[in-house]
């Protein structure tokens with residue numbers, strides 16, 4: 234029987250999937266198992282497939298993805314905490330022929346940046362918001378976020394989120410979907426191959442709709458923070474399915490009228 | 493062809509920006525400067541020059557819009573008055589850290605807090621010593637006429653892009669609201685995308701093309717040694733400004749035995765005080781800093797060898813007087829006379845204070 238060697242397998246004609254060239258070839262700063270890296274990859278695959286690298290300007294937030302500009306091979310601006318939609322508003326208004334997106338966590342988008350988020354959505358700015366909802370402040374070490382689930386523990390609610398005194402998790406995605414300025418609002422995940430494929434499709438639609446001047450597209454990605462949740466990656470994905478998804482159900486919340 | 497118009501200071505600054513080829517204005521209403529946004533919305537420059545005009549949801553958003561636009565190599569600016577300028581400090585600090593050009597106009601009102609809508613110069617410290625967090629400086633221009641309100645917009649953009657640093661125009665409700673004859677600047681076309689790429693393509697986020705590396709606008713440098721290097725690089729810019737950009741004006745200083753030092757609208761009032769004092773036989777001159785940062789330290793230091801004393805007149809409790817004292821370095825007596833809370837000093841009381849605090853003292 235002939236022995237199959239490494240050289241027999243690694244051939245261009247056998248290649249079915251490869252890292253997009255728009256992801257910089259370096260180690261990501263994210264914890265192993267974290268959804269941020271997968272979300273980055275889907276985003277850059279979409280930009281590559283659409284052939285819009287030279288026409289795309291991204292805005293990075295303050296949060297674990299503050300260093301997104303290190304990994305994305307496009308022009309990126311790093312915003313102050315929560316202000317990404319204000320930057321994106323100006324970029325898109327001043328360069329309407331560009332594709333513009335923000336990439337923001339839940340603290341960035343739904344706490345400190347709530348005003349910027351809602352008003353950019355309300356003005357119907359033509360850019361894409363990618364919203365990574367992990368229900369916690371990952372970067373600063375696992376404090377309570379506006380999206381932290383009831384009774385969920387975080388370092389600033391060590392006995393669990395008490396909704397009586399700390400409020401209920403903010404469904405900002407549903408909230409902005411009520412605004413006429415948003416055209417496409419959807420909630421996705423990136424923890425399984427099927428969800429990854431759906432997220433990628435959603436991202437592509439988001440870029441297309443907003444570029445066609447239909448308004449803000451917001452793609453929420455419900456994601457794990459295995460470090461902040463103090464779980465293994467596998468446990469965290471299971472916990473996410475059992476606890477996050479019932480509160481933050483996946484699927485389209487708003488699609489453009491024509492569809 | 494020169495165009496003369498009778499205009500409010502706030503209107504002149506707005507018209508000058510359209511003519512200077514500004515790309516974007518982002519603002520939020522607050523007295524006494526709301527005419528700027530109102531004038532721009534009425535003029536509709538987005539239909540003529542293509543300048544974007546947007547009423548933001550807050551001063552925080554407005555300055556961050558300036559940040560976003562400036563990062564693309566565009567000429568962007570915003571305006572506000574004191575409470576709104578406090579809100580902008582985060583964005584201003586980020587702009588300084590990320591080395592972004594842009595103009596921030598502060599039509600100062602009395603404070604602290606909500607204060608009063610009447611004119612004041614109480615934001616001198618905030619404008620010249622940093623204002624937001626971190627080690628940085630703004631280049632601060634202080635107009636004393638409606639004409640200078642118009643002139644300092646093109647000048648401000650030139651300086652902002654020369655140094656890749658935010659520029660502040662520090663003025664007050666007197667100059668913002670008063671009407672004067674103004675010769676408007678000639679129209680400068682807005683930069684084309686090609687011109688921007690040529691000028692700022694090595695740093696601005698104009699879209700990564702195959703011929704260059706990606707451009708990143710960020711003020712985040714986690715490595716302490718690198719952060720120190722960055723701040724030292726900023727320091728070199730501030731040193732260059734101190735060497736090359738000091739602007740000031742003197743009035744009747746040739747034979748002066750006493751000196752008034754004042755900026756902005758207070759300097760206008762002090763001119764009258766010089767006339768009153770000279771009519772009484774007191775040889776007084778006036779030095780008006782036009783750039784508050786960089787401060788005219790050397791000319792003031794030199795005048796300290798000529799005069800017997802200086803009175804610094806401000807609409808605050810005593811802020812610029814500290815810089816004058818540093819310049820004089822104990823050589824002669826330096827006193828302060830200030831009105832605050834929206835009160836404007838009158839020429840006679842300035843002379844009276846000169847006599848009581850310096851000459852008689």
Ligand SMILES: Cc1ncc(C[n+]2csc(CCOP(=O)(O)OP(=O)(O)O)c2C)c(N)n1
Pocket residue numbers: 295296297298314337338339340341342365367369370371372373378458
């Ligand atoms: C003005 C300001 N306040 C607070 C912080 C500290 N800070 C940095 S990241 C962060 C929270 C980030 O959480 P999130 O947006 O959910 O992003 P994640 O790290 O979870 O992806 C906070 C509070 C800051 N950098 N700036």
Ligand code: SF4
Pocket residue numbers: 262263264266267268269297367371372457458459460461
């Ligand atoms: S702290 Fe949480 S969100 Fe941040 S990289 Fe680690 S797992 Fe991801």
Ligand SMILES: [Mg+2]
Pocket residue numbers: 296338339340365366367368369370371378
């Ligand atoms: Mg988070």
